[in-house]
Amino acid sequence: xxxxETTKSELRELISRYPEPRSAxxxxxxxxxxxxGYVTQEGIDVCAQEVGLxxxxxxAVASFYTMFKRYPVGKHHVGxxxxxxCALKGGDSIWRRITNELGIGHDETSADGQITLxxxxxxxxxxxxxxxxxxxxxxxxxxxxxxxxxxxxxxSNKEVKSTRGPKVRTFKDVSRTIAGFDDGLVDxxxxxxxxxxxxxxxxxxxx
Amino acid sequence: MTxxxxxxxxxxxxxxxxxxxxxxxxxxYSAVKKSFELGPDAVIAEVKESGLRGRGGAGFPTGMxxxxxxxxxxxxxxxxxxxxxxxxxxxxxxPLMMANPHSLVEGVIIAAYAIRANQAxxxxxxxxxHPIRRVRQAVADAYAAKLLGKNILGSGFDLEVVVHSGAxxxxxxxxxxxxxxxxxxxxxxxxxxxFPAVAGLYASPTVVNNVxxxxxxxAVINNGAAWYKSFGTEKSPGIKLFAVSGDVKRPGIFEAxxxxxxxxxxxxxxxxxxxxxxxxxxxxxxxxxxLTPEHLDVPLTYEDMAAHGTMLGTGTPMVFDTSRSVTQAxxxxxxxxxxxxxGKCTPCREGTYFMVDILKRLEKGKGQISxxxxxxxxxxQISGRSFCALGDAAATPVPAALKYFREEFETKLVGVK
Numbered sequence: 025x026x027x028x029e030t031t032k033s034e035l036r037e038l039i040s041r042y043p044e045p046r047s048a049x050x051x052x053x054x055x056x057x058x059x060x061g062y063v064t065q066e067g068i069d070v071c072a073q074e075v076g077l078x079x080x081x082x083x084a085v086a087s088f089y090t091m092f093k094r095y096p097v098g099k100h101h102v103g104x105x106x107x108x109x110c111a112l113k114g115g116d117s118i119w120r121r122i123t124n125e126l127g128i129g130h131d132e133t134s135a136d137g138q139i140t141l142x143x144x145x146x147x148x149x150x151x152x153x154x155x156x157x158x159x160x161x162x163x164x165x166x167x168x169x170x171x172x173x174x175x176x177x178x179x180s181n182k183e184v185k186s187t188r189g190p191k192v193r194t195f196k197d198v199s200r201t202i203a204g205f206d207d208g209l210v211d212x213x214x215x216x217x218x219x220x221x222x223x224x225x226x227x228x229x230x231x
Numbered sequence: 232m233t234x235x236x237x238x239x240x241x242x243x244x245x246x247x248x249x250x251x252x253x254x255x256x257x258x259x260y261s262a263v264k265k266s267f268e269l270g271p272d273a274v275i276a277e278v279k280e281s282g283l284r285g286r287g288g289a290g291f292p293t294g295m296x297x298x299x300x301x302x303x304x305x306x307x308x309x310x311x312x313x314x315x316x317x318x319x320x321x322x323x324x325x326p327l328m329m330a331n332p333h334s335l336v337e338g339v340i341i342a343a344y345a346i347r348a349n350q351a352x353x354x355x356x357x358x359x360x361h362p363i364r365r366v367r368q369a370v371a372d373a374y375a376a377k378l379l380g381k382n383i384l385g386s387g388f389d390l391e392v393v394v395h396s397g398a399x400x401x402x403x404x405x406x407x408x409x410x411x412x413x414x415x416x417x418x419x420x421x422x423x424x425x426f427p428a429v430a431g432l433y434a435s436p437t438v439v440n441n442v443x444x445x446x447x448x449x450a451v452i453n454n455g456a457a458w459y460k461s462f463g464t465e466k467s468p469g470i471k472l473f474a475v476s477g478d479v480k481r482p483g484i485f486e487a488x489x490x491x492x493x494x495x496x497x498x499x500x501x502x503x504x505x506x507x508x509x510x511x512x513x514x515x516x517x518x519x520x521x522l523t524p525e526h527l528d529v530p531l532t533y534e535d536m537a538a539h540g541t542m543l544g545t546g547t548p549m550v551f552d553t554s555r556s557v558t559q560a561x562x563x564x565x566x567x568x569x570x571x572x573x574g575k576c577t578p579c580r581e582g583t584y585f586m587v588d589i590l591k592r593l594e595k596g597k598g599q600i601s602x603x604x605x606x607x608x609x610x611x612q613i614s615g616r617s618f619c620a621l622g623d624a625a626a627t628p629v630p631a632a633l634k635y636f637r638e639e640f641e642t643k644l645v646g647v648k
Binding site: 041042043044046047048049050051053054075084085088089090091092106107108109111112113144145146147148149150151152153157159160161162186188189190198201202203204206207209210212214215217218219220221222223224225226229 | 234235236237240241243244248249307316317318319320321322324325326329330350356357358359360361362363364365367368371393394395396397398399400401412413414415416417418433473474475476477478481482483484485486487499500517547549551555556559560561563564567570571573
């Protein structure tokens with residue numbers, strides 16, 4: 025899918041939010057990623073034109089940030105946290121299990137194009153370890169069995185719901201949300217037991 | 232037993248805690264009105280007096296930071312909220328933005344008013360779409376309620392707020408790297424001085440504050456500095472979000488006065504998940520040295536943590552029981568720093584690379600006794616010689632782990648077992 029005039033006008037809308045055009049560059053790269061599934065050369069070119077930078081300058085920025093992919097990503101991006109706490113609490117075994125299941129490794133995409141796997145860093149959800157993400161939405165308190173079911177559901181296009189967030193959409197869809205365009209999903213539940221643990225304990229203790 | 236004090240978390244069990252209606256039902260945005268009555272200098276004075284310290288890890292006094300911004304300099308001023316929570320172990324700002332984003336927005340209005348900024352940015356970690364939705368909505372609702380935009384509540388004060396997404400770089404939690412990133416560049420740290428208070432975003436005076444810090448401001452203004460200081464200790468006043476994770480029964484967010492102990496927090500979290508006791512814990516994210524069971528009763532304050540060779544950091548303890556391998560934990564932390572090193576300076580870029588190599592050799596049982604000294608030596612070469620705090624952070628896990636668990640490392644040497 026090519027970058028259309030509609031996308032270009034959205035890129036300009038992003039630029040208009042900032043005092044300096046270049047500040048919009050990260051959201052703009054998220055937006056072109058949402059259109060083409062990754063940051064293509066065309067995406068780089070268009071961002072460079074709109075902001076008034078060289079393509080080399082934009083490439084230098086895009087290549088610095090892990091979230092910007094320079095190769096096609098599957099329909100879903102699946103992350104497994106393998107930082108210390110998650111790894112020890114089951115992240116490592118989840119990783120082994122689903123890489124075996126899918127026959128692919130880090131930064132690789134399944135042959136059916138459904139899933140790209142990534143070993144991800146701490147997701148600021150350590151109270152929910154081990155953590156996975158689907159298109160960056162939280163999949164908390166995972167284990168091997170849940171991970172296998174998750175992968176199978178994603179591959180067969182069954183409905184999957186984030187544990188703190190909405191029904192899973194696609195990598196492209198969520199890239200658009202991250203770029204800064206509302207998706208109407210703000211009211212999907214986002215609070216769970218772990219987030220309420222202290223409040224509950226305080227109420228029990230009568231404080 | 233230190234009592235928990237739900238403040239920011241007080242209404243999270245209400246289904247609409249994240250909405251403007253839910254927030255205003257409990258007095259939300261009344262601190263904005265009060266601040267406009269006080270005037271900006273009195274707001275800074277009140278925050279100074281409260282002793283509120285930065286909750287992002289460094290613990291710098293917030294009111295003092297605001298006071299560094301030159302006034303009447305004719306330049307635009309900026310407030311930037313660091314919502315790039317990525318420190319391994321830290322998981323307090325993301326839940327806060329999910330459950331109570333309006334406390335952040337209200338804090339932004341007050342802080343911007345105090346430092347005379349008419350433009351603020353909330354730089355949120357890119358990998359967190361749901362908090363991004365919640366904060367974007369909170370900002371939109373605040374605009375609709377005339378709490379943002381031109382002439383807020385008839386005060387004559389204007390404020391525009393942009394919610395900005397990062398793109399997956401831990402280094403952007405470092406304030407000057409964050410500013411470069413917000414300017415649309417690679418997120419690499421800047422040489423200090425000049426400090427952001429003088430030359431920050433677009434080379435203008437800028438305050439960068441953590442989410443929890445800013446969200447704590449409305450309660451300080453509403454209830455007064457004396458109320459805030461009635462919690463905690465003299466040097467570590469106030470209330471803090473403690474996110475307890477790891478091998479406890481009920482990991483979660485516990486809001487308590489500074490000075491609560493690890494033992495008390497574990498107790499509130501339902502105790503250890505199995506019968507196994509604590510082997511080690513990391514009080515404030517992987518960037519602070521670990522502690523052991525002998526430290527369970529040390530008050531979690533800036534000064535007590537420093538006295539025991541570590542730091543309060545983000546105040547988000549990870550607890551590991553006796554079934555866990557300290558060497559495995561350490562190698563993943565160092566791999567993390569290696570991956571997240573921005574590459575700007577040699578000690579951090581190369582040092583983390585060397586350390587990962589050596590730690591992996593140890594994990595394979597192929598280490599030499601000299602490797603242990605080499606690890607300590609490399610840590611010392613990184614610490615204090617790196618461009619920014621990421622390097623110093625990368626240098627912390629190994630020396631502490633070796634100090635308390637050298638024998639475990641020695642089982643990883645060639646010929647052992």
